[in-house]
Amino acid sequence: MTRMQKEEFTITAYTENHVGLLHRITIIFTKRKVNIESITASESEKDGIHRFTIAVTETEEAVEKIVKQIEKQIEVLKADYYKNKEVVQQEVALYKIPSKSLTNGIEVERIVRQHNARFLTIEKGFLVIEKAGFRRETKALFDDLIPFGINEFVRSGRIAVSREEHGIGEYVEQILSKS
Amino acid sequence: MKIMESQIVTKQNKKINTEFINGAEAVVKILIEEQVEVAFGYPGGAIMPIYDALYDEQDRIQHVLARHEQGAIHAAQGFARVTTKPGVCLATSGPGATNLITGLADAQIDSTPLVCITGQVPSSLLGSDAFQETDVIGISMPVTKWNYQITDANEIPEVLAKAFYIARSGRPGPVLIDITKDAQFQKFDYSYTCFKKIRSYVPKPEIDLSSIEKAASAINNAKRPLILFGQGVILANAEKEFKNLVEKTGIPSAWTILGLSALDTDHPLNVGMLGMHGNYGPNLLTNECDILIAIGMRFDDRVTGNLSKYAKQAKVIHLEIDPAEINKNVKADIPVLGDAKETISHLLKLVKLNSHEKWLQRFIDCAKIEREKVIDKELNPDSETLSMGEVINIINKHTQGDAIIVSDVGQHQMVACRYSKFSKSKSNITSGGLGTMGFGLPAALGAKLGAPDRTVIAVIGDGGFQMTIQELATIYQTKAKVKILLLNNEFLGMVRQWQQLFFEKRYSSTEMINPDFQTIVKGYYIPTKKVTERDKLEKSIEEFLNFDGAYFLEVMVGKENNVFPMVPSGAGVSEIRLE
Ligand SMILES: Cc1ncc(C[n+]2csc(CCOP(=O)(O)OP(=O)(O)O)c2C)c(N)n1
Ligand SMILES: [Mg+2]
Numbered sequence: 001m002t003r004m005q006k007e008e009f010t011i012t013a014y015t016e017n018h019v020g021l022l023h024r025i026t027i028i029f030t031k032r033k034v035n036i037e038s039i040t041a042s043e044s045e046k047d048g049i050h051r052f053t054i055a056v057t058e059t060e061e062a063v064e065k066i067v068k069q070i071e072k073q074i075e076v077l078k079a080d081y082y083k084n085k086e087v088v089q090q091e092v093a094l095y096k097i098p099s100k101s102l103t104n105g106i107e108v109e110r111i112v113r114q115h116n117a118r119f120l121t122i123e124k125g126f127l128v129i130e131k132a133g134f135r136r137e138t139k140a141l142f143d144d145l146i147p148f149g150i151n152e153f154v155r156s157g158r159i160a161v162s163r164e165e166h167g168i169g170e171y172v173e174q175i176l177s178k179s
Numbered sequence: 180m181k182i183m184e185s186q187i188v189t190k191q192n193k194k195i196n197t198e199f200i201n202g203a204e205a206v207v208k209i210l211i212e213e214q215v216e217v218a219f220g221y222p223g224g225a226i227m228p229i230y231d232a233l234y235d236e237q238d239r240i241q242h243v244l245a246r247h248e249q250g251a252i253h254a255a256q257g258f259a260r261v262t263t264k265p266g267v268c269l270a271t272s273g274p275g276a277t278n279l280i281t282g283l284a285d286a287q288i289d290s291t292p293l294v295c296i297t298g299q300v301p302s303s304l305l306g307s308d309a310f311q312e313t314d315v316i317g318i319s320m321p322v323t324k325w326n327y328q329i330t331d332a333n334e335i336p337e338v339l340a341k342a343f344y345i346a347r348s349g350r351p352g353p354v355l356i357d358i359t360k361d362a363q364f365q366k367f368d369y370s371y372t373c374f375k376k377i378r379s380y381v382p383k384p385e386i387d388l389s390s391i392e393k394a395a396s397a398i399n400n401a402k403r404p405l406i407l408f409g410q411g412v413i414l415a416n417a418e419k420e421f422k423n424l425v426e427k428t429g430i431p432s433a434w435t436i437l438g439l440s441a442l443d444t445d446h447p448l449n450v451g452m453l454g455m456h457g458n459y460g461p462n463l464l465t466n467e468c469d470i471l472i473a474i475g476m477r478f479d480d481r482v483t484g485n486l487s488k489y490a491k492q493a494k495v496i497h498l499e500i501d502p503a504e505i506n507k508n509v510k511a512d513i514p515v516l517g518d519a520k521e522t523i524s525h526l527l528k529l530v531k532l533n534s535h536e537k538w539l540q541r542f543i544d545c546a547k548i549e550r551e552k553v554i555d556k557e558l559n560p561d562s563e564t565l566s567m568g569e570v571i572n573i574i575n576k577h578t579q580g581d582a583i584i585v586s587d588v589g590q591h592q593m594v595a596c597r598y599s600k601f602s603k604s605k606s607n608i609t610s611g612g613l614g615t616m617g618f619g620l621p622a623a624l625g626a627k628l629g630a631p632d633r634t635v636i637a638v639i640g641d642g643g644f645q646m647t648i649q650e651l652a653t654i655y656q657t658k659a660k661v662k663i664l665l666l667n668n669e670f671l672g673m674v675r676q677w678q679q680l681f682f683e684k685r686y687s688s689t690e691m692i693n694p695d696f697q698t699i700v701k702g703y704y705i706p707t708k709k710v711t712e713r714d715k716l717e718k719s720i721e722e723f724l725n726f727d728g729a730y731f732l733e734v735m736v737g738k739e740n741n742v743f744p745m746v747p748s749g750a751g752v753s754e755i756r757l758e
Contacts (some may be wrong), residue, residue, distance in 0.1 A: 016379050020316060020326075027321050068503035074325045074345060077379045172723035 003060040010087050010160045011054040011063065012170045013070050013079040014044055021075050025052060028069045035056055038091075038157030046172060049077065055158040077175050080168045082160070089160035093153065094120070094130045095136035101148035108148060115141040126151060188202045194706030197368040201265060201356065202332035203228035205369045206296065207236050209339045210626035212371050213265050217258060217628050219243045219251040221278075223271025224552050226313060228363035243628065243657055245651035248275050248748060249469065250621040252282025253647065256291050257585060257625025260608045261633075263414065265292040265346040265718040266352075266625065272299045272570050273311030275356070277318065284322040286288045288612030289437060290414060292351035294342050294697075301744040302359040302736030303328040315357045323549030332365035336372070349382025385501060386517040386525065393513045394496045395529030396469050403538045404430045405461070405468035405493075407453060408439035409480075410611075411500060412476010415519035418442070418604045421474065424523050429534035431542050433461030435476050437611045440601035444580065450542040454482040455746045456593040460545030460753060461554075465490050466753040467541075474498045475519045478508040479612065488751025498522050499558055541680060543605045552757045558598070564737035565713060567594040573720045575600040576637065585610060587619030587643035590672040593742045595638040606633075616626075620663065624650060627659045634724065636662040641693055642671045651703040654729050662723055663705075665733040676741045707731040 015021055022041060029036050037055040044051035056063065063081050071079040099122065101108055112119065117131035131141050138155055162168065200208070202736055210218065218240055222230045233242050246253035248270045255266030259626050270276050276297040286293045286620060300309040316328050325345045327338050335358070336737035340352040396406060411422045418441050425432050425442065431450040432442060444447050450456030453465070462484075465471065471493040476482070477508060485487045486508060497504075498519055499512035505514045515522050574582070580600035586592040590608055601607060608626050610618040623637035654661050671689040678686050695725040700707045710719045716734070723732040746755045 019328075020320065022318065026318055031321065065507060066501070066509075068505075070500070072503045074377060074380045175378060179377065 002154065006057050006059055008055065008057050008084050009060070009063045009081050010084075010089060010145075010158060011052075011056065011067055011070070011079065012120040012162070012168060013048070013049050013052040013054075013076045014168065015052060016049060016075040018028065018075045022072065024073050025054075025070055027068055029056070032066065034062065038126035040159055042159075045169065046176060049172065050177070053157065053159050055119070062104045071074065078168055078171045079178055082162055085159040086164075087162050088121045089134070089158050090132050091130045091135060091138055091156050091158050092130065095131070095142065095145055096126050096152040097129070097145055097150055099125055099127050109139070111144050112125070116143070122127070144153055167173045197370045199366055200369050201228065201232075201364055201366045202329075202335050203232040203363040205332065205335045206339065206358070206363070207367065208242070208269060209336065209371055209458065211236065211239055212266075212373070213343050215240060215245060217241045218269060218638070219245055219258070219265040219625065220253045220269030221245055221248050221251055221271070223275045223298065223311070224270075225272035226275070226296070226363075227299055227358065229296065229298065229358075238654060241628075242269075243416045243624075244524050244654060245638060245743065246652050247647065248385040249281055249617065250277030250647050250650040250653060252279045252293070252295065253285070253621035254628075254650070254653070255293055255295075255617075256286050256618075257608055257622030258281060259286075259291050259293060259625075260622070261583060261605050261626045261629040262306060262603065263292070263416070264682035265294045265343055265351075266296045268293060268295050269294070271311065271312045271317070272297060276313055276315040279355070279614075280322060282317060283319055283612040284356065285439055285610050285615045286353040286617065287322045288657060289610065290351050291353065291630040292346040293353035293541045294339075294356045295347050295353060297355065297357045298363070299328065299359045299433065301361040302734065303361070304518060304691025305359070306328075308402070310316050311400050315355065315676065319355045322353070322587060323355050326355040326357070328357040328359070329358045329362050332362045334366040335362070336369065340374040341377065344377070346382070349380075351415060357380065361705070367748060376535050383500060383521075385516045386514040387515075388525065390513060391517045391522065392529060394472075394498075394515050395526055397494060398428055398430070398472065398515060398526075399531045399533070403468045403469040404428070404470040404535065405464060406430045406432040407435070407471065407473045407476055408432055408438040408441055409435040409518045410441075411498070411602055412438060412441040415475065415500070415521035417523050420520055420523040422446075422528060424527050424530065427527065427532055427537070428530050430472065431461075431535070432537050432611060433436055433458070434575050435479070435482055435611070436596045436598050436607070436609055437597055439607040441455075443602050444600045445602070451546070452597055454479075456742050456744065458546070458597070459549040459744050459757060460542040462544055462744070462752040462755045464541060466751065468493050469494065470494050472496045472498070473509075473654060475500070476522070477504045480508070483508060484746045484750055484752045484754075488753070489585070497673075497675050505713075529753065549744065557594075560737075562737060564735060564740075565710075565716065567591050568598050568738050569596055570664070570666065570716065570720070570734050570736070571598040571638070571715050574724070577721060577724050579635060582606070582636050583630060584635045585609065585619055585623035585635060586706070587637070587639040588614045588616045588673075589636055589640040589643060590676065590740070590742045591640045591666040592671075594666075614656075615621065616643035619643060621650045621653070623661045624654050624659050625665070627661050628657070634662065635660075636664055638666065641667040641669060641691060644696070648699070651705060655703050655705060659729060661729050663731045664723070665696060665731065666731055666736050667696070668736050668738050669739055672740075673742075675739070677740070679739070681747070694732075696733050705729050707733065709733040709735070711735045
């Protein structure tokens with residue numbers, strides 16, 4: 001892969017928890033007409049510090065420039081990007097299917113087990129299955145559930161941690177300990 | 180500095196003196212603490228409490244009532260550019276705030292420190308589409324370095340302290356603080372501490388000495404080095420160090436229009452202007468140098484032309500404060516991050532005393548060609564009509580490079596930048612990155628208020644003049660002694676030039692049937708004169724410069740004159756056309 005070919009990247013940013021920062025970050029993408037495939041904001045391991053995880057398919061050159069612009073925002077402590085092989089990543093998907101498919105119970109159960117998924121709830125009219133994994137894995141379960149009728153499907157944004165032993169979190173720790 | 184230290188102590192001992200005042204009064208107190216002496220703005224419902232508080236402090240803060248919020252913010256920019264202190268601008272909610280957007284975008288792209296304060300509808304009405312409610316935070320986010328909405332007076336001291344700190348530190352930029360009307364009325368325990376640090380913000384990257392060493396060794400071994408300098412030198416207050424570097428290394432140095440005036444225009448190593456309408460030598464030889472040393476400039480496309488044909492042979496050293504600028508447009512072989520004053524000082528110790536006579540001669544030869552083909556014709560035209568260049572040339576003769584030149588946008592801007600002489604820094608004020616027509620007149624007012632002892636000349640075209648012409652009233656009311664030079668070609672000249680060269684002379688909507696500017700300006704009680712003939716030009720310019728007060732001089736210039744040289748868009752810098 002050269003720097004000029006598009007590929008999947010995960011961008012991670014450690015930030016203060018500040019109203020409007022999400023908008024500040026997304027306009028960096030909008031300005032360059034780069035599509036955000038998913039964006040997740042959550043707490044991080046550090047007290048009071050938030051963490052954004054952004055999935056994009058772009059050239060490395062573009063991603064590098066975007067990351068610098070993200071890091072330039074006042075409330076961003078540190079930002080970095082990773083290729084797929086540099087992170088451990090997951091997405092969570094929920095599938096709501098009609099409970100009448102349970103009359104076909106054995107078959108659904110077999111599929112759920114085979115995909116390493118689980119039943120979250122079984123209600124009168126429907127049941128909800130949860131599956132965490134890579135995009136292709138949640139997609140594979142989706143395909144297998146199609147014959148039973150899928151009433152609703154939702155998948156979370158990508159979450160990822162780097163494969164480095166310390167990585168970006170250590171930088172952030174240094175910044176925090178200095179202040 | 181001293182104030183800051185004593186205040187830090189106060190912070191550690193926790194609030195000592197507090198006063199029970201309202202948010203609006205706190206805002207005004209903070210402006211005084213931050214040594215703001217002039218603020219520009221326009222009142223309205225949502226910011227009335229702040230204007231009311233200003234009423235009591237008229238001796239300490241001069242409020243300049245512009246005639247349009249865009250005029251107010253451009254004036255604040257002009258003020259900031261000559262002082263390098265944050266310009267302060269006030270506006271009301273809704274239309275007042277949206278009228279600031281062009282100025283914010285201009286200040287953002289040209290790294291101008293501003294603190295803008297907008298009033299906002301009461302917090303209880305936020306999101307209700309209340310009268311004059313606009314999401315100013317949302318709208319201004321892409322064009323501010325930072326912005327924040329205050330809904331509780333208790334936030335005012337810390338947020339405004341942060342605003343001033345962020346606006347002026349690191350790579351400066353505009354900050355907007357939106358304050359709801361209820362927070363302006365709300366009483367609270369006020370105390371103030373200046374800001375010195377934000378943990379998530381690194382205004383000046385730490386200097387990596389090994390990068391300085393690499394840069395120094397490349398410079399010491401260079402055969403044909405070229406320095407490109409931008410506004411970073413001025414913003415870092417590094418003019419002295421920069422001049423020492425240029426003189427010690429003997430390297431020919433060329434400027435961007437925002438870097439102009441950081442080094443005397445007559446300095447023997449100043450080889451002129453870069454970019455689309457820049458000088459022949461620095462453009463041509465950008466593609467022949469072996470080492471390109473860019474200092475505090477961001478390789479704007481108007482400077483580089485076609486990037487795939489830009490300085491491919493050169494090793495690039497980039498001294499820059501903003502990490503996001505490194506490798507953005509031009510790949511840096513040796514990036515040197517840091518504040519220019521510090522990095523240049525370090526570099527100075529490691530570079531050898533040197534000269535590059537033969538290489539410098541190339542620039543001198545190019546300058547000779549350009550003089551014969553372009554400059555002589557512009558400064559001493561054989562046509563009957565006057566040229567813009569000859570007007571600037573006569574001004575130079577009388578100001579001796581001592582004036583502040585504020586230009587608007589268009590042909591006259593390029594001519595003003597190409598031909599004005601400067602012997603002092605922070606003297607060329609122009610809208611570079613955004614190219615905002617209408618910038619010139621209000622910015623000149625702001626510049627005059629920021630540098631009252633200097634001669635300030637606004638050089639404006641007949642198009643741009645009409646974009647902020649209402650600020651003549653502000654000039655009249657403030658009695659600011661701004662010299663207004665209108666170079667009237669009865670055309671949107673720069674666009675017409677492109678139509679002539681690239682659109683087969685199809686002059687679509689660029690010819691203007693103008694009003695009688697003399698009558699208009701007289702209506703604002705500003706003395707005026709109009710010149711159409713060469714033999715009256717010099718005398719009129721003398722009058723213009725010597726008059727003790729604002730003065731409007733309109734010079735009718737050739738309608739279809741072009742600015743040359745020119746790097747056509749899409750072409751490389753060495754494909755620069757002399758005619
Ligand atoms: C606000 C704005 N609108 C449009 C333009 C595009 N533009 C650039 S130069 C120019 C012509 C300026 O005409 P004038 O002020 O008469 O100056 P001249 O070029 O004739 O010297 C125009 C329309 C601009 N730069 N800014
Ligand atoms: Mg014109």
